Amino acid sequence: MRRYGPAVLTLLVGAAVLRISLFSALYLRYVQSGLRPYLVASGALLVLLGAAAGVRAAREAPDEDDAPGEDEAPHGHGHEHEHEHTHTTTGPRLAWLLVVPATALLLFPPPALGSYSAAREDAQRAAQGVGAFPALPAGDPVNLSVAAFTSRAVYDSERSLKGRTVRLTGFVTHGDDGAWYVTRLLVSCCAADATTSKVQVRGADAPATDTWVTVTGVWQPKGGLGSTAAWPPLLDAKTVRKVHEPSDPYEKR
Incomplete structure:
Protein backbone atom coordinates (compact mmCIF):
# COMPACT_ATOMS: atom_id res chain seq x y z
CA MET A 1 0.00 0.00 0.00
CA ARG A 2 2.98 2.29 0.56
CA ARG A 3 3.52 2.55 -3.18
CA TYR A 4 0.20 4.33 -3.59
CA GLY A 5 0.94 7.05 -1.01
CA PRO A 6 2.24 9.74 -3.43
CA ALA A 7 -0.60 9.04 -5.86
CA VAL A 8 -3.28 9.30 -3.16
CA LEU A 9 -1.81 12.50 -1.75
CA THR A 10 -1.55 14.12 -5.20
CA LEU A 11 -5.14 13.14 -6.00
CA LEU A 12 -6.43 14.57 -2.73
CA VAL A 13 -4.69 17.91 -3.20
CA GLY A 14 -5.83 18.15 -6.82
CA ALA A 15 -9.41 17.30 -5.86
CA ALA A 16 -9.35 19.91 -3.09
CA VAL A 17 -8.13 22.61 -5.48
CA LEU A 18 -10.81 21.71 -8.03
CA ARG A 19 -13.49 21.68 -5.35
CA ILE A 20 -12.82 25.28 -4.32
CA SER A 21 -12.13 26.66 -7.82
CA LEU A 35 -6.56 33.50 -10.54
CA ARG A 36 -9.38 30.98 -11.00
CA PRO A 37 -8.17 29.61 -14.39
CA TYR A 38 -4.74 28.91 -12.91
CA LEU A 39 -6.26 27.10 -9.93
CA VAL A 40 -8.48 24.97 -12.17
CA ALA A 41 -5.54 24.09 -14.42
CA SER A 42 -3.33 23.25 -11.43
CA GLY A 43 -6.02 21.09 -9.82
CA ALA A 44 -6.69 19.20 -13.06
CA LEU A 45 -2.97 18.61 -13.58
CA LEU A 46 -2.55 17.28 -10.04
CA VAL A 47 -5.47 14.88 -10.51
CA LEU A 48 -4.01 13.60 -13.78
CA LEU A 49 -0.57 13.19 -12.24
CA GLY A 50 -2.04 11.36 -9.25
CA ALA A 51 -4.03 9.02 -11.47
CA ALA A 52 -0.98 8.32 -13.63
CA ALA A 53 1.14 7.61 -10.56
CA GLY A 54 -1.50 5.22 -9.23
CA VAL A 55 -1.68 3.31 -12.52
CA ARG A 56 2.09 3.08 -12.68
CA ALA A 57 2.31 1.83 -9.09
CA ALA A 58 -0.33 -0.83 -9.80
CA ARG A 59 1.63 -2.14 -12.79
CA GLU A 60 4.95 -2.34 -11.00
CA ALA A 61 5.96 -5.58 -9.32
CA PRO A 62 6.17 -5.32 -5.51
CA ASP A 63 9.65 -4.77 -4.15
CA GLU A 64 11.32 -6.82 -1.46
CA ASP A 65 10.01 -4.62 1.35
CA ASP A 66 6.43 -4.95 0.18
CA ALA A 67 6.40 -8.81 -0.17
CA PRO A 68 9.22 -10.47 1.75
CA GLY A 69 9.37 -14.26 1.56
CA GLU A 70 10.94 -16.69 3.90
CA ASP A 71 12.99 -18.36 1.13
CA GLU A 72 14.10 -15.08 -0.38
CA ALA A 73 16.32 -14.06 2.51
CA PRO A 74 19.61 -16.00 2.66
CA HIS A 75 20.43 -17.73 5.96
CA GLY A 76 22.19 -15.39 8.32
CA HIS A 77 20.96 -12.18 6.73
CA GLY A 78 17.60 -11.92 8.50
CA HIS A 79 18.84 -9.44 11.10
CA GLU A 80 20.47 -7.28 8.43
CA HIS A 81 17.29 -7.30 6.36
CA GLU A 82 15.17 -6.47 9.39
CA HIS A 83 17.49 -3.59 10.31
CA GLU A 84 17.31 -2.17 6.78
CA HIS A 85 13.53 -2.57 6.70
CA THR A 86 13.15 -0.60 9.93
CA HIS A 87 15.03 2.37 8.58
CA THR A 88 13.54 2.48 5.08
CA THR A 89 9.86 2.34 6.07
CA THR A 90 9.90 5.25 8.54
CA GLY A 91 9.89 7.90 5.81
CA PRO A 92 6.91 6.55 3.82
CA ARG A 93 4.91 5.96 6.99
CA LEU A 94 5.42 9.55 8.08
CA ALA A 95 4.56 10.77 4.58
CA TRP A 96 1.05 9.34 5.03
CA LEU A 97 0.46 12.01 7.67
CA LEU A 98 0.29 14.53 4.80
CA VAL A 99 -3.03 12.95 3.83
CA VAL A 100 -4.64 14.55 6.92
CA PRO A 101 -4.30 18.24 5.86
CA ALA A 102 -5.06 17.35 2.24
CA THR A 103 -8.29 15.59 3.28
CA ALA A 104 -9.20 18.45 5.61
CA LEU A 105 -8.78 20.93 2.74
CA LEU A 106 -11.04 18.78 0.56
CA LEU A 107 -13.79 18.27 3.15
CA PHE A 108 -13.54 21.39 5.34
CA PRO A 109 -12.12 24.40 3.43
CA PRO A 110 -10.96 27.14 5.84
CA PRO A 111 -13.29 30.15 6.15
CA ALA A 112 -12.46 33.64 4.89
CA LEU A 113 -10.40 35.89 7.12
CA GLY A 114 -12.48 37.69 9.74
CA SER A 115 -12.28 39.66 12.95
CA TYR A 116 -9.08 37.99 14.20
CA SER A 117 -7.17 39.04 11.09
CA ALA A 118 -8.69 42.52 11.20
CA ALA A 119 -7.59 43.01 14.81
CA ARG A 120 -3.98 42.42 13.81
CA GLU A 121 -4.12 45.15 11.14
CA ASP A 122 -5.56 48.09 13.07
CA ALA A 123 -2.69 50.35 12.05
CA GLN A 124 -3.36 49.96 8.32
CA ARG A 125 -4.82 52.87 6.34
CA ALA A 126 -6.89 52.80 3.15
CA ALA A 127 -5.16 55.68 1.35
CA GLN A 128 -1.91 57.60 1.26
CA GLY A 129 -1.87 61.35 1.86
CA VAL A 130 -4.44 64.17 1.86
CA GLY A 131 -5.97 65.31 -1.43
CA ALA A 132 -9.11 65.79 -3.51
CA PHE A 133 -11.27 62.83 -4.45
CA PRO A 134 -13.66 62.41 -7.43
CA ALA A 135 -17.19 63.68 -6.85
CA LEU A 136 -19.67 61.21 -5.40
CA PRO A 137 -22.65 60.15 -7.52
CA ALA A 138 -25.90 62.03 -6.97
CA GLY A 139 -28.63 60.64 -4.75
CA ASP A 140 -28.67 59.13 -1.29
CA PRO A 141 -27.79 56.67 0.04
CA VAL A 142 -24.48 56.28 -1.78
CA ASN A 143 -23.14 52.74 -1.92
CA LEU A 144 -19.46 52.79 -0.96
CA SER A 145 -16.90 50.20 -0.10
CA VAL A 146 -15.56 50.46 3.44
CA ALA A 147 -12.12 51.28 2.00
CA ALA A 148 -13.52 54.11 -0.14
CA PHE A 149 -15.41 55.54 2.82
CA THR A 150 -12.38 55.47 5.14
CA SER A 151 -10.20 57.05 2.47
CA ARG A 152 -12.59 59.95 1.96
CA ALA A 153 -13.30 60.37 5.67
CA VAL A 154 -9.65 60.58 6.66
CA TYR A 155 -7.94 62.11 3.62
CA ASP A 156 -10.44 64.00 1.41
CA SER A 157 -9.62 67.72 1.48
CA GLU A 158 -12.99 68.51 -0.16
CA ARG A 159 -14.96 66.72 2.59
CA SER A 160 -17.17 65.08 -0.04
CA LEU A 161 -18.90 62.88 2.56
CA LYS A 162 -20.28 65.84 4.52
CA GLY A 163 -24.08 65.69 4.70
CA ARG A 164 -24.31 62.56 2.54
CA THR A 165 -26.03 59.33 3.53
CA VAL A 166 -23.90 56.30 2.72
CA ARG A 167 -24.42 52.54 2.72
CA LEU A 168 -21.59 50.21 3.77
CA THR A 169 -21.43 46.41 3.91
CA GLY A 170 -18.97 44.42 5.99
CA PHE A 171 -18.52 42.15 8.97
CA VAL A 172 -18.70 43.22 12.60
CA THR A 173 -15.67 43.64 14.84
CA HIS A 174 -15.56 44.93 18.41
CA GLY A 175 -13.18 47.20 20.29
CA ASP A 176 -12.02 46.92 23.88
CA ASP A 177 -14.01 50.03 24.86
CA GLY A 178 -17.38 48.64 23.76
CA ALA A 179 -17.28 50.27 20.31
CA TRP A 180 -18.13 48.23 17.25
CA TYR A 181 -17.11 48.54 13.62
CA VAL A 182 -18.19 47.56 10.15
CA THR A 183 -15.03 46.07 8.71
CA ARG A 184 -13.67 44.77 5.41
CA LEU A 185 -10.38 43.22 4.38
CA LEU A 186 -8.63 44.36 1.22
CA VAL A 187 -6.48 42.10 -0.94
CA SER A 188 -4.14 42.75 -3.84
CA CYS A 189 -3.49 39.14 -4.83
CA CYS A 190 -4.52 36.71 -2.10
CA ALA A 191 -5.54 36.49 1.54
CA THR A 211 -21.88 39.01 11.58
CA TRP A 212 -22.24 40.51 8.11
CA VAL A 213 -24.29 43.71 8.04
CA THR A 214 -25.28 46.56 5.76
CA VAL A 215 -25.18 49.88 7.60
CA THR A 216 -26.81 53.05 6.33
CA GLY A 217 -25.84 56.29 8.01
CA VAL A 218 -24.16 59.70 7.97
CA TRP A 219 -20.47 60.42 8.41
CA LEU A 225 -7.25 65.48 7.89
CA GLY A 226 -4.78 62.64 7.68
CA SER A 227 -4.27 62.54 11.44
CA THR A 228 -4.33 59.57 13.78
CA ALA A 229 -7.32 61.18 15.54
CA ALA A 230 -9.37 60.82 12.36
CA TRP A 231 -8.98 57.03 12.43
CA PRO A 232 -11.18 55.07 12.46
CA PRO A 233 -13.88 57.30 10.98
CA LEU A 234 -17.35 57.52 12.54
CA LEU A 235 -20.74 56.71 11.06
CA ASP A 236 -23.99 57.66 12.79
CA ALA A 237 -26.23 54.74 11.86
CA LYS A 238 -29.79 55.11 10.60
CA THR A 239 -30.31 51.41 9.90
CA VAL A 240 -28.34 48.21 10.46
CA ARG A 241 -29.44 45.14 8.55
CA LYS A 242 -27.96 41.65 8.79
CA VAL A 243 -26.98 40.14 5.44
CA HIS A 244 -25.38 36.95 4.16
CA GLU A 245 -21.63 36.85 3.66
CA PRO A 246 -20.93 37.66 -0.02
CA SER A 247 -19.39 34.99 -2.22
CA ASP A 248 -16.37 37.28 -2.59
CA PRO A 249 -15.76 38.58 0.97
CA TYR A 250 -12.80 40.82 0.17
CA GLU A 251 -12.62 44.31 -1.27
CA LYS A 252 -10.12 44.95 -4.04
CA ARG A 253 -7.46 47.63 -4.12
Missing part, protein backbone atom coordinates in the same frame (compact mmCIF):
# COMPACT_ATOMS: atom_id res chain seq x y z
CA LEU A 22 -14.08 24.66 -10.43
CA PHE A 23 -17.12 23.38 -8.50
CA SER A 24 -17.63 26.35 -6.16
CA ALA A 25 -16.55 29.94 -5.50
CA LEU A 26 -14.75 29.07 -2.25
CA TYR A 27 -11.44 30.08 -3.85
CA LEU A 28 -12.52 33.72 -3.45
CA ARG A 29 -11.81 33.32 0.27
CA TYR A 30 -8.13 32.99 -0.52
CA VAL A 31 -7.24 34.61 -3.88
CA GLN A 32 -8.47 37.12 -6.44
CA SER A 33 -11.08 36.04 -8.98
CA GLY A 34 -8.60 36.43 -11.85
CA ALA A 192 -1.89 36.54 2.62
CA ASP A 193 -1.58 40.27 1.76
CA ALA A 194 -4.91 41.32 3.32
CA THR A 195 -5.15 44.67 5.13
CA THR A 196 -8.01 46.18 7.09
CA SER A 197 -10.48 49.05 6.67
CA LYS A 198 -13.08 49.72 9.35
CA VAL A 199 -15.66 52.32 10.35
CA GLN A 200 -16.94 52.85 13.87
CA VAL A 201 -20.73 52.67 14.03
CA ARG A 202 -22.70 54.69 16.56
CA GLY A 203 -26.40 54.88 17.39
CA ALA A 204 -27.17 51.18 16.94
CA ASP A 205 -26.79 48.03 19.01
CA ALA A 206 -23.77 45.92 18.19
CA PRO A 207 -24.41 42.62 16.39
CA ALA A 208 -22.26 39.60 17.19
CA THR A 209 -18.65 39.49 16.04
CA ASP A 210 -18.20 38.39 12.40
CA GLN A 220 -19.50 62.24 11.60
CA PRO A 221 -16.20 64.14 11.12
CA LYS A 222 -13.51 63.87 13.79
CA GLY A 223 -9.83 64.79 14.03
CA GLY A 224 -7.70 66.62 11.48
